[in-house]
Amino acid sequence: xxxxxxxxxxxxxxxxxxxxxxxxxxxxxxxxxxxxxxxxxxxxxxxxxxxxxxxxxxxxxxxxxxxxxxxxxxxxxxxxxxxxxxxxxxxxxxxxxxxxxxxxxxxxxxxxxxxxxxxxxxxxxxxxxxxxxxxxxxxxxxxxxxxxxxxxxxxxxxxxxxxxxxxxxxxxxxxxxxxxxxxxxxxxxxxxxxxxxxxxxxxxxxxxxxxxxxxxxxxxxxxxxxxxxxxxxxxxxxxxxxxxxxxxxxxxxxxxxxxxxxxxxxxxxxxxxxxxxxxxxxxxxxxxxxxxxxxxxxxxxxxxxxxxxxxxxxxxxxxxxxxxxxxxxx
Amino acid sequence: xxxxxxxxxxxxxxxxxxxxxxxxxxxxxxxxxxxxxxxxxxxxxxxxxxxxxxxxxxxxxxxxxxxxxxxxxxxxxxxxxxxxxxxxxxxxxxxxxxxxxxxxxxxxxxxxxxxxxxxxxxxxxxxxxxxxxxxxxxxxxxxxxxxxxxxxxxxxxxxxxxxxxxxxxxxxxxxxxxxxxxxxxxxxxxxxxxxxxxxxxxxxxxxxxxxxxxxxxxxxxxxxxxxxxxxxxxxxxxxxxxxxxxxxxxxxxxxxxxxxxxxxxxxxxxxxxxxxxxxxxxxxxxxxxxxxxxxxxxxxxxxxxxxxxxxxxxxxxxxxxxxxxxxxxxxxxxxxxxxxxxxxxxxxxxxxxxxxxxxxxxxxxxxxxxxxxxxxxxxxxxxxxxxxxxxxxxxxxxxxxxxxxxxxxxxxxxxxxxxxxxxxxxxxxxxxxxxxxxxxxxxxxxxxxxxxxxxxxxxxxxxxxxxxxxxxxxxxxxxxxxxxxxxxxxxxxxxxxxxxxxxxxxxxxxxxxxxxxxxxxxxxxxxxxx
Numbered sequence: 001x002x003x004x005x006x007x008x009x010x011x012x013x014x015x016x017x018x019x020x021x022x023x024x025x026x027x028x029x030x031x032x033x034x035x036x037x038x039x040x041x042x043x044x045x046x047x048x049x050x051x052x053x054x055x056x057x058x059x060x061x062x063x064x065x066x067x068x069x070x071x072x073x074x075x076x077x078x079x080x081x082x083x084x085x086x087x088x089x090x091x092x093x094x095x096x097x098x099x100x101x102x103x104x105x106x107x108x109x110x111x112x113x114x115x116x117x118x119x120x121x122x123x124x125x126x127x128x129x130x131x132x133x134x135x136x137x138x139x140x141x142x143x144x145x146x147x148x149x150x151x152x153x154x155x156x157x158x159x160x161x162x163x164x165x166x167x168x169x170x171x172x173x174x175x176x177x178x179x180x181x182x183x184x185x186x187x188x189x190x191x192x193x194x195x196x197x198x199x200x201x202x203x204x205x206x207x208x209x210x211x212x213x214x215x216x217x218x219x220x221x222x223x224x225x226x227x228x229x230x231x232x233x234x235x236x237x238x239x240x241x242x243x244x245x246x247x248x249x250x251x252x253x254x255x256x257x258x259x260x261x262x263x264x265x266x267x268x269x270x271x272x273x274x275x276x277x278x279x280x281x282x283x284x285x286x287x288x289x290x291x292x293x294x295x296x297x298x299x300x301x302x303x304x305x306x307x308x309x310x311x312x313x314x315x316x317x318x319x320x321x322x323x324x325x326x327x328x329x330x
Numbered sequence: 331x332x333x334x335x336x337x338x339x340x341x342x343x344x345x346x347x348x349x350x351x352x353x354x355x356x357x358x359x360x361x362x363x364x365x366x367x368x369x370x371x372x373x374x375x376x377x378x379x380x381x382x383x384x385x386x387x388x389x390x391x392x393x394x395x396x397x398x399x400x401x402x403x404x405x406x407x408x409x410x411x412x413x414x415x416x417x418x419x420x421x422x423x424x425x426x427x428x429x430x431x432x433x434x435x436x437x438x439x440x441x442x443x444x445x446x447x448x449x450x451x452x453x454x455x456x457x458x459x460x461x462x463x464x465x466x467x468x469x470x471x472x473x474x475x476x477x478x479x480x481x482x483x484x485x486x487x488x489x490x491x492x493x494x495x496x497x498x499x500x501x502x503x504x505x506x507x508x509x510x511x512x513x514x515x516x517x518x519x520x521x522x523x524x525x526x527x528x529x530x531x532x533x534x535x536x537x538x539x540x541x542x543x544x545x546x547x548x549x550x551x552x553x554x555x556x557x558x559x560x561x562x563x564x565x566x567x568x569x570x571x572x573x574x575x576x577x578x579x580x581x582x583x584x585x586x587x588x589x590x591x592x593x594x595x596x597x598x599x600x601x602x603x604x605x606x607x608x609x610x611x612x613x614x615x616x617x618x619x620x621x622x623x624x625x626x627x628x629x630x631x632x633x634x635x636x637x638x639x640x641x642x643x644x645x646x647x648x649x650x651x652x653x654x655x656x657x658x659x660x661x662x663x664x665x666x667x668x669x670x671x672x673x674x675x676x677x678x679x680x681x682x683x684x685x686x687x688x689x690x691x692x693x694x695x696x697x698x699x700x701x702x703x704x705x706x707x708x709x710x711x712x713x714x715x716x717x718x719x720x721x722x723x724x725x726x727x728x729x730x731x732x733x734x735x736x737x738x739x740x741x742x743x744x745x746x747x748x749x750x751x752x753x754x755x756x757x758x759x760x761x762x763x764x765x766x767x768x769x770x771x772x773x774x775x776x777x778x779x780x781x782x783x784x785x786x787x788x789x790x791x792x793x794x795x796x797x798x799x800x801x802x803x804x805x806x807x808x809x810x811x812x813x814x815x816x817x818x819x820x821x822x823x824x825x826x827x828x829x830x831x832x833x834x835x836x837x838x839x840x841x842x843x844x845x846x847x848x849x850x851x852x853x854x855x856x857x858x859x860x
Binding site: 007008009010011012013014053058067073074075077078079081082083084085086087088089090091092093095096097100101102104105106107108109111112160163164165166167170171185203205216217219220221223253254257258259260261263264275276277278279289291292293294295296322323324325326327328329 | 360361362365429430432433465498501502504505506508509510511512513514515516518519520521522523524525526527528530561562569570572573574575576577578579580583584587588590591592593594595596597598599601602604605606618619620621622623624625626627637640641642643644645646647652653654655656658659662690692723724734735738771797798800801804805847848849852
């Protein structure tokens with residue numbers, strides 16, 4: 001015998017149990033007073049808000065346990081507003097729970113689907129409408145309308161064309177050129193190798209043409225990190241070694257993963273760490289990725305010194321800086 | 331008739347003569363809603379949305395969505411004369427020079443966090459109780475759309491102040507756009523009006539944040555609620571509750587008072603948090619510049635899982651025919667989230683196919699009675715939690731004295747191993763709970779009272795359950811596996827082939843349950859016991 005045929009009987013809704021306030025007028029009166037007190041507390045909260053807003057100076061600080069020293073103006077308006085709202089809510093819910101009827105009532109559901117007759121009527125009406133319009137008999141109209149409607153969507157897309165310029169070669173270029181001086185950021189002072197001690201790190205930018213201002217777009221591709229270690233610690237091929245100068249090595253500071261600033265340098269391990277996704281680069285091995293999600297080393301900038309002894313770029317970056325993109329040559 | 335009644339009567343008459351709303355109003359004021367604490371979760375999301383609209387409107391009176399450079403001259407001394415965007419300067423202005431501005435900023439941000447949390451917990455309630463089943467599949471899809479939009483809206487919102495932290499988030503979003511094969515570079519140049527960061531991104535996302543998405547939200551929430559209203563709310567099983575009725579309280583006055591009061595409570599708690607708990611102190615981060623970053627950069631919690639996936643992705647890029655594909659960004663940033671959200675949206679249809687159940691359901695499931703679905707839900711949550719943990723790997727490393735590498739490897743292995751493990755364990759727990767239910771119905775619940783019988787044997791007294799409780803524990807259906815038909819009686823192969831086989835496998839797994847007690851079993855024990 002199938003199990004579903006003999007489920008336990010439904011005993012029906014349990015009998016309603018009255019609350020104290022339903023039967024005892026004193027309890028009902030007490031509940032009424034409680035609700036009134038709660039609503040009054042809300043009023044007090046509003047007063048606290050008004051008082052704090054106008055009469056507590058924004059420079060007043062008070063000590064509050066747990067929170068420590070706190071701005072009294074901010075705390076006063078915040079707590080006042082919170083109380084004015086909370087106690088309306090508490091009052092209303094308490095009212096509903098103690099004094100409003102708590103007997104559950106039953107309503108009946110209807111099946112979502114329409115009556116069979118209504119469905120058939122709809123089909124008939126729709127068919128009739130289509131027949132009058134004659135779409136079935138006049139395929140030419142149907143097809144040209146579909147094509148026109150499809151084409152009419154094009155202007156909506158084409159209109160967006162001037163949202164921005166085409167990329168062109170922008171992602172492959174930086175302001176680093178052969179002979180560009182490295183300057184400190186901030187400060188814009190040219191630097192000499194002796195300005196950087198072994199173990200030191202500095203953020204540098206390409207020197208600007210006189211009168212030009214550095215934009216955020218420039219920083220987003222030009223930022224370079226200078227790191228000085230003992231030359232004997234490098235494990236580089238001869239070409240990359242020739243891109244360093246007296247133990248100073250320069251990398252793009254823009255992460256090759258997603259473009260964050262690779263700002264954490266750990267002196268003891270000679271690792272660069274990107275705080276966004278923890279890609280870790282080994283400075284001694286041309287910023288080889290030793291951990292994390294980045295797939296490429298940070299681009300290295302070839303540096304040397306000019307006749308005055310200031311650090312300059314030997315040549316532009318040999319690859320695009322920053323995160324990967326479809327057209328990037330690897 | 332009092333004077334007040336006369337006035338009310340006149341107004342009602344005026345309106346009804348023009349709208350004919352009397353019958354409709356009466357019917358809806360008596361609308362019955364079942365009562366359960368878990369039905370408040372969606373309400374919290376709704377109320378947070380209202381709070382977001384109110385506080386957001388306030389903020390928009392002062393916020394200047396511009397990336398033009400200005401020199402800060404407000405009252406926050408540490409940033410005096412620092413160059414920054416007008417957006418950041420105006421966010422500082424709201425925080426320090428508009429009375430109540432900081433409070434509203436914090437309320438806005440807290441409300442956003444609560445909004446997303448309420449949506450997620452509401453989604454879990456709907457999932458684990460099977461409330462998404464026919465006829466509510468449309469509402470489930472609307473819910474997934476709202477969740478997705480909420481994530482985007484939240485991200486755009488905390489990107490607006492243009493501080494160092496939020497700018498870093500935008501930088502990452504930029505890299506995700508740029509990683510899209512073929513069109514990524516173009517899309518990023520269109521979105522940012524050129525190279526990153528440009529001057530147009532903040533004004534553009536501002537209008538999306540304050541107009542476009544809230545407008546879509548409003549429309550979707552309206553439909554979401556209308557469907558709940560029209561289809562009537564689901565209810566938990568219990569005596570007197572059937573698929574054909576709704577047992578609960580009428581809208582007027584009980585639900586009006588409770589729901590209305592609850593709005594004030596949610597608003598009050600959000601205001602309290604805004605008053606005492608600092609959130610996103612943008613003045614500490616400084617203005618955004620691409621050359622700087624603060625350690626421990628964290629997104630808001632609902633983005634954490636995404637960041638965690640990105641962090642644990644393998645360092646994989648392919649170069650083919652001179653073109654680059656960044657799997658390390660595409661996989662965690664677009665492909666996996668795409669699969670997760672599509673799978674979620676389609677789940678009601680997948681389950682209905684697996685079980686072959688095409689009927690309407692208004693009585694909710696107890697999660698233990700549907701072990702497969704419950705296990706699948708816990709499996710997905712485990713995946714998300716491992717991702718979320720990895721999203722905070724830098725903070726966990728510093729707080730618990732671990733290395734980033736340890737946490738990263740835990741996550742990389744855990745995200746593959748732990749979800750299936752969670753599935754198996756959850757399913758076992760569900761079956762054990764079913765066994766416990768069966769025991770309780772047949773033999774009563776343990777009371778802890780030991781009695782010595784005359785012949786010296788000790789027994790524990792079991793207290794018989796009430797008929798109401800017995801019914802509640804046994805009212806559910808136990809599905810049967812769909813029999814696999816490989817060929818019909820003429821020997822023709824089932825045209826559905828592999829699909830039929832899969833469906834049979836799934837439905838068999840779904841039908842794995844502990845047999846619930848039947849009426850005759852209960853009767854037998856009752857007559858034999860006493």
